[in-house]
Amino acid sequence: MKDIFEKLHDKMGPLGMHADDAHGYFTFPKLEGPIGPRMKFRGVEKLNWSLNNYLGLANHPDVMKADSDAATQFGMAYPMGARIMSGNSNYHEQLERDLADFIHKPDVIVLNYGYQGVVSAIDALIDRHDVVVYDAESHACIIDGLRLHLGKRFVFKHNNVEDCEKQLVRATKLAEETGGGVLVITEGVFGMSGSQGKIKEIVDLKKKFNFRLFVDDAHGFGTMGRTGAGTGEEQGCQDGIDIYFSTFAKSMAGIGAFIGSDPHVIKFLRYNMRSQIYAKALPMPMVVGSIKRLEMIRTQPEHKENLWKIVHALQGGLKEAGFNIGITTTPVTPVLLNGTIPEATHLTYDLRENYNIFCSIVVYPVVPKGVIMLRLIPTAVHTLEDVEITINAFKSVKSKLDSGEYRHEKLAAVN
Numbered sequence: 001m002k003d004i005f006e007k008l009h010d011k012m013g014p015l016g017m018h019a020d021d022a023h024g025y026f027t028f029p030k031l032e033g034p035i036g037p038r039m040k041f042r043g044v045e046k047l048n049w050s051l052n053n054y055l056g057l058a059n060h061p062d063v064m065k066a067d068s069d070a071a072t073q074f075g076m077a078y079p080m081g082a083r084i085m086s087g088n089s090n091y092h093e094q095l096e097r098d099l100a101d102f103i104h105k106p107d108v109i110v111l112n113y114g115y116q117g118v119v120s121a122i123d124a125l126i127d128r129h130d131v132v133v134y135d136a137e138s139h140a141c142i143i144d145g146l147r148l149h150l151g152k153r154f155v156f157k158h159n160n161v162e163d164c165e166k167q168l169v170r171a172t173k174l175a176e177e178t179g180g181g182v183l184v185i186t187e188g189v190f191g192m193s194g195s196q197g198k199i200k201e202i203v204d205l206k207k208k209f210n211f212r213l214f215v216d217d218a219h220g221f222g223t224m225g226r227t228g229a230g231t232g233e234e235q236g237c238q239d240g241i242d243i244y245f246s247t248f249a250k251s252m253a254g255i256g257a258f259i260g261s262d263p264h265v266i267k268f269l270r271y272n273m274r275s276q277i278y279a280k281a282l283p284m285p286m287v288v289g290s291i292k293r294l295e296m297i298r299t300q301p302e303h304k305e306n307l308w309k310i311v312h313a314l315q316g317g318l319k320e321a322g323f324n325i326g327i328t329t330t331p332v333t334p335v336l337l338n339g340t341i342p343e344a345t346h347l348t349y350d351l352r353e354n355y356n357i358f359c360s361i362v363v364y365p366v367v368p369k370g371v372i373m374l375r376l377i378p379t380a381v382h383t384l385e386d387v388e389i390t391i392n393a394f395k396s397v398k399s400k401l402d403s404g405e406y407r408h409e410k411l412a413a414v415n
């Protein structure tokens, strides 16, 4: 019999296979100093485009004060249990009411983490008779939730409403046989490409098919829509979203998440989501801090306005300079270049060491072979000067890439 640890040496996985060469630089980098557009990487200040701190709230003095006052008052331990047992509080319930008002849903459940929340909500909502139709490029938490599903699921081509309809025909037929229902799952904003899910068109399919719609709006909450209520508000179809999910990890610059839906759905989730029943509630500083963040999002539109000013300058400037930024219509800004994985590492190394710009680099298998994606996340606290510096640096590294300067057999040596 084999020791299960044996295979771990040669099966490190698609990311782990680069661990020895990339650790600490391309993977697990440490950004130090106050959170913001300028942070230290390996002791040197970099212009940073790699934090999902869309509204710039992470380091806002009012947010820091709310977090630290709550930590002083309650400590980090309180409440000491799952909400169903001993971990409920007036603050958790107030946050739920505030969120429900903000996203225009009758009720909300606050979740201790987003990833587990989605996995566990999908697990709770559907049984083996139900059929799921979901977008091919769904986030890992959706895919992992579906791994628990004992019934059938049909995937539709990414953001392809025609294919979604085709899969709905199959799903409807099957659900009629099994006696179950149909759940469609997609995202408000796809976090790699920055494209919006076709929520409105999918909602329109409800005229032809009987299904419920679950939308993961992790990147849309706070950034999209007139008030920041998300992609449903942006597309004018919030009412058609039956289960609205977002995390606190992006616009809210915190940790935790929530789901908004009808009261009977939320009541069911409170009593059936295993990730909430069998795990500790969100600690008080995060809850009180989230109430503060939400109040700021609601009453201080300047954060979203600043974000979009930077988004427009960055995306407009990149396009003007001839860069391919794909089909983004949201703050997520991918810059698509052509090259090998070693070229991607040499370009990124140059960008970080010689131009002092830190952004994420995405390569195969997340994007097709031969594509290098540099992913920029603009925030409300970047400046127009940051944008200009970045576009000039990108022009320079692109011309080096095109002239073959980064052509190497091996990944950039970084240690």
Ligand SMILES: Cc1ncc(COP(=O)(O)O)c(C=O)c1O
Residues within 6 Å of the ligand: 113, 114, 115, 116, 118, 139, 141, 187, 191, 216, 218, 219, 247, 248, 249, 255, 256, 257
């Ligand atoms: C689309 C999407 N869904 C869910 C999550 C998970 O949220 P959390 O970080 O709160 O676990 C993320 C990442 O944060 C995400 O990008």
